[in-house]
Amino acid sequence: xxxxSDAPNSPVLLPFLLSGMAPFSFPGQTRFYKGKVRDVYTIxxxxxxxxxxxxxxxxxVILPRPIPFKGQVLNQIASFMLAATADICPNWLLEVPAPxxxxxxxxDPFKIEMVVRGNLTGHAWRxxxxxxxxxxxxxxPDGMKENDHFPSPVITPSTKAAEGHxxxxxxxxxxxxxxxxxxxxxxxxxxxxxxxxxGKEIAAKQGxxxxxxxxxxxxxxxxxxxxxxxxxxxxxxxxxxDGFEERQSKGERQKQLSKEFVREWLIVNDFMGKxxxxxxxxxxxxxxxxxxxxxxxxxxVIGEKFVPVTLSDDETYRLILQSLExxxx
Numbered sequence: 001x002x003x004x005s006d007a008p009n010s011p012v013l014l015p016f017l018l019s020g021m022a023p024f025s026f027p028g029q030t031r032f033y034k035g036k037v038r039d040v041y042t043i044x045x046x047x048x049x050x051x052x053x054x055x056x057x058x059x060x061v062i063l064p065r066p067i068p069f070k071g072q073v074l075n076q077i078a079s080f081m082l083a084a085t086a087d088i089c090p091n092w093l094l095e096v097p098a099p100x101x102x103x104x105x106x107x108d109p110f111k112i113e114m115v116v117r118g119n120l121t122g123h124a125w126r127x128x129x130x131x132x133x134x135x136x137x138x139x140x141p142d143g144m145k146e147n148d149h150f151p152s153p154v155i156t157p158s159t160k161a162a163e164g165h166x167x168x169x170x171x172x173x174x175x176x177x178x179x180x181x182x183x184x185x186x187x188x189x190x191x192x193x194x195x196x197x198x199g200k201e202i203a204a205k206q207g208x209x210x211x212x213x214x215x216x217x218x219x220x221x222x223x224x225x226x227x228x229x230x231x232x233x234x235x236x237x238x239x240x241x242d243g244f245e246e247r248q249s250k251g252e253r254q255k256q257l258s259k260e261f262v263r264e265w266l267i268v269n270d271f272m273g274k275x276x277x278x279x280x281x282x283x284x285x286x287x288x289x290x291x292x293x294x295x296x297x298x299x300x301v302i303g304e305k306f307v308p309v310t311l312s313d314d315e316t317y318r319l320i321l322q323s324l325e326x327x328x329x
């Protein structure tokens with residue numbers, strides 16, 4: 001563990017393991033958190049340095065092999081989407097000093113994930129096919145098929161667990177347990193639906209359907225602020241518009257851009273994150289396929305060619321330092 005007392009230019013700190021393999025220290029660092037995908041450094045209890053690694057997780061388990069350029073894809077899509085939705089609600093982001101790095105304001109997070117669903121897919125479909133018609137307090141009409149559009153988007157929140165699986169929760173339970181007040185819930189749900197609508201508009205221009213996604217919010221100086229990533233393949237699911245209706249009418253699987261194909265591969269190989277199960281081997285060809293799918297989503301969502309950037313840990317660290325010095329000046 002590198003110490004904050006080490007000088008920034010000390011050979012001890014180089015090369016920096018920004019891939020997330022080990023923690024290191026920045027000047028003024030007060031906290032370090034290693035998430036499933038991101039490493040988050042708190043600076044002077046005011047700023048967050050969030051580094052998107054190439055780690056990939058599914059069923060709350062970090063898979064054994066990193067995915068090339070995944071961190072860059074996630075970080076650049078998130079920064080694009082935060083800029084494209086800043087008129088809807090304020091967000092945490094201040095600067096993107098490097099392809100895998102975002103720096104923003106530290107907020108007091110709501111321990112809720114605001115999951116918005118436009119289609120009956122994934123967890124919602126698994127719940128529906130089990131005969132249930134209520135998910136997290138949201139009603140799901142009878143007579144729907146997998147991947148059908150809901151009459152209007154629904155919010156199916158979950159609790160933000162520190163460890164293990166997040167759990168479904170209803171708005172009533174959120175308010176009764178004090179995770180948010182009634183007024184806060186109204187603002188959160190209003191923001192979430194407006195963000196989802198904007199996300200769908202952006203996706204539609206690129207020939208995609210934003211199927212479902214999740215948002216995380218916090219409070220900063222009494223104001224509710226959008227946090228973390230939005231509309232990325234790790235937090236969202238996209239279908240192709242072209243051929244969607246035909247595939248639905250024939251009962252065929254939808255062509256999608258998301259991390260769901262990784263989950264499906266794991267399920268086929270008898271892994272769902274349960275005790276006693278073993279993650280299947282990730283061969284080079286499969287890792288390359290996942291990387292290409294992430295890049296494809298970037299290019300489809302952003303509408304620009306993906307330009308892979310490989311910086312040394314030293315270069316990335318120095319860019320972060322320059323940004324921090326400017327932000328704290």
